[in-house]
Amino acid sequence: MTEIYQLTLYDLIEKIKSKEISCEEATKSYVDRAKKSQKLNCFIEETFDQALDKAKNQSGKIDTSKKLFGAPFAVKDLFCTKGIQTTASSKMLEGFKPEYESTVTSKLWDEGANLLGKLNCDEYAMGSSNETSYFGNVINPYRNDKDLVPGGSSGGSASAVAAHLTSATVGTDTGGSIRQPASFTGTVGLKPTYGRCSRWGIVAFASSLDQAGPMTKDVRDASLLMEVISGHDNKDSTSAQIKQEVFSQKLTKDIKGLKIGIPKEYKIDGMSKEIIDLWDKGIEIVKSSGCEIKEISLPHTKYALPAYYIIAPAEASSNLARYDGVRYGFRAEGKDLIEMYENTRSLGFGDEVKRRILIGTYVLSSGYYDAYYLKAQKVRRLIKNDFDQAFKSVDTILTPTTPSAAFAIGENVDDPISMYLNDVLTVPVNLAGLPAISIPAGYDQNNLPLGLQLIGKSFDEQTVLNNAYAIEQSINFKPNFKDWWM
């Protein structure tokens, strides 16, 4: 028998609207499971009682016009939620309760979703394994002989979706933070075109790269959630003035005639045969769906990660200057203002955040700006040009999402560069501002999930979703973890 929590978001809402399941039952199913899943450490803040109260209220007042009516919904703790602790997984913001709600999450509640809690992530979204969180690492429901990381930074979100602790969730993606954890947990993660979703009310990491997006059990859920959270917001100057779309209604697996690019530069040194085989499997599927495969070149791919590790820390060093112990959050003692600042920021931020602030400060400082920051922005232009060129002849680009499957907790923590290399296939997309999705494509020899990434043209999420939907239907990926943590 299928448990309620196993249903996709789409099916759950259908059943609630058709009164097969009550809102209360739906919420209770997730709450019960979440309570038994503390070991995974997905939640930083639980709002189970409020969720149950709200669900009770919703039962009997079914509003079929609302797209997410009754859906229990935990969100990444980077979204500010009114009156509910919002920490960005940092000691710096422990206890901080914003007096406002982010645009993206207000859209969820407006459509009838129901907040279950706030999900763990890397501190200020800086990390690829969820190990930089002040609230401890998150554990992947998939494991071999050791506990594995869920990826990051939206690691709590990915684990929570995979382990059925939320019907779906929203994450944020600056360099791969939605797609890489989706890949590590056998879930679907979509990073929309930069500007598609409002950044208002999301704790900023790197403003020119940050983008919120859906993390779901399948592609149809992603398309539904995408149409809810996207749209122009006049409170965000970088928000795209583009009309609202109904992605779920236009979703189709008929992708006949689509031209799909395979970038040769994404076959990086040391990539495992399993990943290459999976990639080939994806290529075969789209071929058999009537797509045309084209080998393409994105010559500056190799330089995306180095450029990213200049641009993102530079923006972060400035974005995180507001955490100074004056107006909110953590404050350490100091004999004067400067000492208070220095102690607060030294004790309030974790090592990875400090590393990035320092590198960001360095690359912007006088004498180094041209050599680092300006150069990185020029390389960013070249990377975008590569994609622009490629998209003249193809509709989407198919690649693996990550160069490896989930790794053991602690495996990469001492070597920042090897940790950064996790994002080598996802980062170019952020630099170019494009939409990209990761979908589960199969398992490696250790039974760990692996993802494929589809990259689309600016604001062409629909084609990306359709393409992903076609592959998903053909692969028919099934989660295969046991509830070992219960």
Place this chain on the structure above:
Amino acid sequence: MSEKEFDYYLKGEKGEYEVVIGLEVHAQVLSDAKLFSSSATKFGSEPNSQVSLVDAAMPGMLPVINKFCVEQAVKTGLGLNAKINTFSKFDRKNYFYADLPQGYQISQFKHPIVGEGKVILDMPYGTKEVGIERLHLEQDAGKSIHDQDPKNSFVDLNRSGIALMEIVSKPDLRSPGEVGEYIKKLRSIMRYLNTCDGNMEQGSLRADVNVSVRKKGSKEFGTRCEIKNVNSIKFMQQAIDYEARRQIELIEEGNEVDQETRLFDTKKQETRSMRSKEDAHDYRYFPDPDLLPLRLEDSYIEDLKKGLPELPDHKKQRLISEFKLSNYEASVIISDQAVSTYYEEVAKNSDYKLASTWLMGELFATLNKEGKDITESPVSAVNLAKMINLIKDGTISGKIAKTVFEEMIKNDVDPSKIVEDKGLKQTSDPKEIENIVDKVLETNQDKVEQYKSGKDKLFGFFVGQVMKEMKGKGNPQMINDILKNKLK
């Protein structure tokens, strides 16, 4: 006209020094809402009552630009005869301070909205052109209050995020006097444009003053010091004088002037090094990723140009040519737009010259005494013009007019009514005057003799006696003429 010569050179032991000054004027934009948020900009409100989540730099808050502030900056640029840049960008200037909530100030570094321009000053030694380097838009900071608690400072963010125009001059100024005139000129231009109220007591106009000295005749610039945030012309002038002398002393003792940021202590009247700015010189400017470039259409700039009011320099020339005012009179009248409007209304309806005389004489004295400005004048322009017309047509004498004016201050009514009610009308009947003149000469036979034997000064005595007889209402010109005739 003989012009004075520029003479502000400071004497040291080893020669004379020239002082080189450049100003970074911070002018608060007149707007209802802040530059990047919808909070109010009102001065003097309850602390932290005009602070939005954006102004307090809450996590995830984002800036959206106020289009009117952009318009105000463009208008000001046009008023400074400056190049308006159709492409400009916002950068972050990064530094930590308690009243800077974001940890950076949104400013314009590489691409300001306004480029080079110029301002003309009227100095006693002729006109002086001061180059404008640039004008850019930026956010104002909040205020820290240091004197209420021995251990703590208090932060009020009401001012945080109000739009500022930073107007950077070239190092063209050479004396405290020129600095004073420059500030007054900028203020006047911005008041004409209604882009900044120029209220220095409330801090809506303040400046960082860059001062260096060099030997008279030298072409090289010396090392400069920046005196931060001076908020009155008097303090700027005192600070410059002190700072220049300090630098000369250092140089003459064989020491170097350190390029540094200094503070003017208004009580001690001296400048001192600012501790808090010691290591803040690396601002790590970079383009603000929360904002996009600001592009302006040529037609937008043209439209604003067409809508500009007449500015002080132009008005002055016009007053000189149209109303035959002296350079001095015109300068005084145009320095305040409201004064010039008042003047024009009086002049157009009466007499150019008398209008200027009465405005700058009696009316200014009255305003001064009552501590009012021209917009609160107890005498309206309409009634002052009517009064001048009564002088012109001989209804009242200039002397009687002063009495009438006194009455008008108390009660701003049509002066002809005052003349009527108080019976102040002038007697211009030649017969009547002749009779009284005859009577006066008759009773003062001895004086008439003395006058005729050469004591010319007695003429005034006769005029006075006639006036006295006529209770001050005789037409002075006619009394003069008739007396002269009779005494021949």
Place this chain on the structure above:
Amino acid sequence: MTITKDTVKKISKLSRIASNEKFEENMIKDLNAILKFVDQLNEVKIENIEPLASTVEQELIKRDDEVKKMNEKKDILINSPEENDDFYVVPKVIE
């Protein structure tokens, strides 16, 4: 370019992060590794390339000059570490 102890001290100061011997040692190692990694960019020909700061290609959105109350005074003071009804309170600032 290499990051020395002095560089770490300088950028820690600029970033307002307290520094000590151990922190400096760790950061010298990590930051130099990162710099070495990003130095790959030196291989790229960037002559005549316009820097790209944002991928958004639209005009800057502008707001009317209207005062709108977004929040109450208490909403911005409520999370302040030092409780006060009117001000943010910080250790004495020496100017």
